[in-house]
Amino acid sequence: MDAVFPVEQLRPLHAELFPGPQLEGRHTASCEVHFAPFELPNPNDDVTSEDYEPLSFESPLRLDFIDLPSLNLNVLAGQTFTFPTNPEPGYIDGSIYFVGAHNPVDITRITFGTLTEHGLPVTFEGTWQMEFEASGFQAFETTIHTTLQRRAGTA
Structure with a gap:
């Protein structure tokens, strides 16, 4: 049986928004x-073994093909967008690289707060499909609160 992922250890640092790939002739966002890196027990390994090493969680959550009206944070402020799950048309192509594979992440709702001098508060809601690539962890739903910034070097 797959282990429970330690969701409480996910500590978002910030999010970066930037131009994404084109989809059917339309521009999308990425x-x-x-997250702050952390170590966690490896459910696919024997913790009593001399060769045992915990897993490192240190990759960003990557989201592509996000259908937003703009990349301008002023335009996004105060808005909420909902998205279907993969493979329904309009889904966000999300994944987290963990345990040597890109584990799918279905983001179904993005809520933008009020713009401040530090960035735009943003909330991502969705399901991390951790069992899809046999990571040893169960799928889980989570809500991530962080601050969104435009990626340096993007207009």
Whole structure:
């Protein structure tokens, strides 16, 4: 049986918004959510073994093909967007690189707060499909609160 992922250890640092790939002739947005790195037990390994090493969680959550009206944070402020799950048309192509594979993440709701001098508060709601690539962890739903910034070097 797959282990429970320690969701309480996910500590978002910030998110970056930038131009994404084109989809059917339309521009889309991409986003990376960065987390503080941490170690966690490896459910696929024997913790009593001399060779045992815990897993490192240090990759950003990558989201592509986000259908937003703009990349301008002023335009996004105060808005909420909902999205279907993969493979329904309009889904966000999300994944987290963990345990040597890109584990799918279905983001179904993005809520933008009020713009401040530090960035735009943003909330991502969705399901991390951790069992899809045999990571040893169960899928889980989570809500991530962080601050969104435009990626440096993007207009």
